[in-house]
Amino acid sequence: MEASDQAEPKPVKKVQKSGGLAETTRFLLFLFLFAIILRSFIVAPFMIPSGSMLPRMMIGDYLFVAKWPYGFSRYSIPFGLASFDGRILANEPERGDIVIFQYPGRRDEDYVKRLIGLPGDTVQVRGGQIVLNGEAVPRVRIADYLMPLTANSPCRYVEPEAERPAVMADGRTYCAYRRYRETLPSGRSYQVLDQYSGSGDDTPVFVVPEGHYFMMGDNRDDSLDSRFSQDAGGVGFLPADHLVGRALITFFSTDGSAAWLKPWTWLTAARWDRIGETY
Template sequence: MNEATNETPVEPEVETKEKPKGSIWRFLLGLAVFAWVLRSFIVAPFVIPSGSMLPTMLVGDYLFVAKWPYGYSKYSFPFGIPSFDGRVMESLPERGDIVVFRPPGKEDMDYVKRVIGLPGDRIEVRGGQLVLNGKNIERERLADFALPMSPNSVCRVIPPAQQRIETDADGNRLCRYPAYRETLPGGASYVTIDQTFVPPADEFGPVTVPEGFVFVMGDNRDDSLDSRFGPALGGVGFVPVDNLVGKAMFNFWSTDGSANYFLPWTWFTSLRGSRIGVGY
């Protein structure tokens, strides 16, 4: 006969694994390293702050810039770390590429312009006509570019040009600019704005692009302090290849400037949806 016992059954112990100390810090460190690698070697975001690249790029466009096409220099990396001279895996841009770069003397700022001349090219402008290596670049007059006006897109003109503002059938205010299509040797084709005749922007050169440099211009030809102007005049002069940050890819966001940070729904009412995905 079995004897009864008054012992209370004891539940088996369940092992509890304690979270490794410092795991959250390892996660944050890994995230930071991933972000650094992404921004340094693959892509980085960039916002268009001015109208110098109208009509191709609008103020308030947010785009990705590819880091790998031209190789890497210290300007490829956040805060210039690691810092070194020269460029590794170097490759020259093609004429017509839109590049982000650090201008000489303003290496803490990002600029965006279009590459027009490569080392050895002879560049001049005559009456607004771009001349490359002694030959006029193909240039075709187009219908005016109509810019929808907004807080990010005021009707900025360069004197003696006059504002030309009209209202469309839907009540939207538009600013009109004279537009021209240029086609470079090699086939790159893009639209420029030429507002008026303004020396020295429309009367420049000739100059020869030195080895190790590129010549850049804004598509808004009368409103761009580019390689036609030296640093003393507020321009960028010839841009060292080492100062290239990357190549413009496509827009991932675009705002007309009417958003209020404290009113989240305005982030979307200000969205220029047709600009998302626009490639360069």
């Protein structure tokens, strides 16, 4: 018999499909763990909800917070996943740092303030000027801060006597605040607002306890900070364990005029000049 001219067909290999529910679940779990590690030990997002840090930070600023500079505590870990006491790899913050921290009272909220006093420091405010370890911190009056009046940033004056007329320029309305430049003993300099002679402008002498810090907002008359006790709604002395991280960079900022269902308004509402600001 003659051999057949047609070759026998080769068997087709079946490709086993991978994936499915199990693989999707593994991927989502990996993504979740990566996000937890990123937010716990590297950077985390934070939105500025109030004007207590004007003029440096505005309502609607979104920034990344560096988690590594001060070490880690249970307040550094999101979603309440950690319960240990103390800090791991703890490092001392510096005067003048803009710090994000867990409010030390009953409210489960993150705050942002500037660190003014280290453990052992004496801090007092006299006539609106900080006296640090017995030495007055230089404060120089500079031009008024003109804040654009927008949907999320109204002209907020803490008392009627502090109110000042709005400024019109370039077809826009601005809120005017008295502004000063403050310089710490290290030479670190920044701007602060002082609206009027309020209760926070003259304080007793505070002695910062060991393991605690003294925090103040840059908008001095619109900040409940370490000058005020927790019973009065303030921060009091901040325990070191409550440090979360240091302000790093602004990655987005909005004036509040955008509508979620109108994506094109996200571009017009963005404060492009603030994006990329570092601290």
